[in-house]
Amino acid sequence: MVDFSLSEDQKEFQKLARDFAQKEVAPAAAHYDETAEYPHDIIKKAWEAGLMNNHVPEEFGGNGLHTLDGCIIGEEISAACTGIGTAMEANMLAECPVLVAGTHDQKKDFLGRMIDAPLLAAYCVTEPDAGSDVQGIRTTAKKVGDEYIINGSKMWITNASVANWFFVLAYTDKEAGVRGMSAFLVEANSPGITVGKKEMNMGQRCSDTRGITFENVKVPAKNLLGAEGQGFKIAMAAFDLSRPIVAAAAVGLARGAMEQAIQYAGARRTFGKPIAAHQAVSFMIADMAKDIEAARLLVWHSAWLIDQGQRNTKHAAMAKCFAADTAMRVATDAVQIFGGNGYSKEYPVEKLMRDAKIFQIYEGTSQIQRVIIAKEIFDRNR
Ligand SMILES: Cc1cc2nc3c(=O)[nH]c(=O)nc-3n(C[C@H](O)[C@H](O)[C@H](O)COP(=O)(O)OP(=O)(O)OC[C@H]3O[C@@H](n4cnc5c(N)ncnc54)[C@H](O)[C@@H]3O)c2cc1C
Known part of the structure; x- marks a missing residue:
């Protein structure tokens, strides 16, 4: 049997998201489009209302919502403004790799902190010469003792200047092609990271997109997601x-x-x-x-x-x-x-x-x- 009805819980957070969208997002949409400012105040209110990081499992302090639940919330917010919606949802893209491949400790640290405070994160894959063709990335991560040293440049990274941590894809073995790519969780305040100027985009203008440069950025080996080659x-x-x-x-x-x-x-x-x-x-x-x-x-x-x-x-x-x-x-x-x-x-x-x-x-x-x-x-x- 196919059942398209929403559960009582789903109806409840659909209403929560719709009310939030109408009260907080819609009235501010034109302002943030015009100024292209990052919507810090709305993000903080959305976090307080429990509308962000919803898929973080309950064991790490989150709501443990499913993907379908996230879709219901996402539609409501974006019906009011997708610029603000993208600023809210970019966290989700950075968190997904941790949900997919993180160890218990990595989830506790990187997902748990998003519940403890209104923090943001960014997913860093695209580079100036590699978007659709992810294999074309040039960023490298070299293992030295208990650390990896990351060098390279990312481009078009949503949340770049406001993120607390980055998901970063880099080659640990260029010769091995896609099987030589590895994924890392990188603290945004690590020495050697430079965040570029804000891109003045055609739409979704308040969402923060920038380039990021990694110059001899040291990442502890425990921040490797999955195994080498699985990035x-x-x-x-x-x-x-x-x-x-x-x-x-x-x-x-x-x-x-x-x-x-x-x-x-x-x-x-x-x-x-x-x-x-x-x-x-x-x-x-x-x-x-x-x-x-x-x-x-x-x-x-x-x-x-x-x-x-x-x-x-x-x-x-x-x-x-x-x-x-x-x-x-x-x-x-x-x-x-x-x-x-x-x-x-x-x-x-x-x-x-x-x-x-x-x-x-x-x-x-x-x-x-x-x-x-x-x-x-x-x-x-x-
Ligand atoms: C506002 C914004 C936010 C973004 N946020 C992020 C982010 O948070 N993190 C991140 O990692 N990236 C992010 N991106 C990057 C985005 O994912 C890439 O721009 C996108 O994947 C396309 O890559 P490209 O720009 O290099 O275009 P290209 O890959 O150079 O493509 C150019 C054109 O060629 C077409 N094309 C390329 N290859 C093929 C093919 N094999 N078959 C048919 N057509 C093809 C494409 O469809 C496109 O029309 C963002 C981009 C923008 C503009």
């Missing part, structure tokens, strides 16, 4: 947990854009009737509604699979790809429905169109999601 696997496995939640945020953005479009289409009149009464406009909204529904179902299914302990790589890629493409299409059509007003900063939808674009780029581009889906179909079923 690539760990970094990719983290996406199976995080992609449904990122996809849920894209659904939230699309929902927010559709709500704006419905409201405007009912109020704006041309040729003696509301524009919603023109079939060309109402069909755009009908397409939004059906695609959002389909995207949410893909998101929930991909989250449910991993929550059941089943492999969800293909479904997480499908959810991320479909939800990202839906968010972009819906936001673009919302601008269309607003006509000239849609193009103006006086109205809310141009921000949504700018914010939507990044969903097709970060956490693996929409092209890379299709590469993964095709690989799963052809390689796994062979």
Whole structure:
């Protein structure tokens, strides 16, 4: 039997997230878009409200929520603002590798501290010359005694300047290709780390993205995640947990854009009737509604699979790809429905169109999601 109803607990934190989004996030969205300031105050309030780091297991002080629960929360926050939503969710991406491969002590230290204080973390894989092609990274980690020495440069790291610790992917054995990559938990205040200037991005502007340079950064050997050579696997496995939640945020953005479009289409009149009464406009909204529904179902299914302990790589890629493409299409059509007003900063939808674009780029581009889906179909079923 298939049951799409939410549990009482899920309804409760959906309401908590929705109320928080309406009270704290939505009113601040335009300000943070305009100024591109990091939303410290909202992050602190979200942490106090118990809306961050939710998947940290109860034994380390967290709520131990499942991926599907995180999707429900993520959709609500992102329906109000995905810039603030991404600032909140970037922690989750850094924490996922620890959940996947951390020892008890690593979880207690790096996940437990996120519950004790409103701290942030960052996932550092991308480099100036290697984004989609993770194998192309150049960062190295050399073992010297009880330490690893990390050298290299990361790029486009969300939360870079506000993070307390970094998940870092580096080569311990370049000759071994992907099997020569290892993963490390690195304290952000380690000597030798330099965080670059904030990137002034098109959308999600209050989210903090920067380059980071590692110059002879010493990391204790106990901060190696998993074994040497397992870094690539760990970094990719983290996406199976995080992609449904990122996809849920894209659904939230699309929902927010559709709500704006419905409201405007009912109020704006041309040729003696509301524009919603023109079939060309109402069909755009009908397409939004059906695609959002389909995207949410893909998101929930991909989250449910991993929550059941089943492999969800293909479904997480499908959810991320479909939800990202839906968010972009819906936001673009919302601008269309607003006509000239849609193009103006006086109205809310141009921000949504700018914010939507990044969903097709970060956490693996929409092209890379299709590469993964095709690989799963052809390689796994062979
Ligand atoms: C705002 C923002 C936040 C980010 N946050 C983080 C973060 O926190 N941590 C982190 O590690 N990274 C982060 N990233 C990096 C992001 O994951 C990469 O930008 C993304 O993976 C694409 O890599 P690239 O920019 O190098 O593009 P490229 O890999 O150079 O790709 C360029 C184009 O070529 C296409 N392409 C490449 N290879 C293929 C292929 N095999 N088949 C088909 N098409 C292909 C891509 O889809 C894309 O359209 C962030 C990026 C941005 C912009």
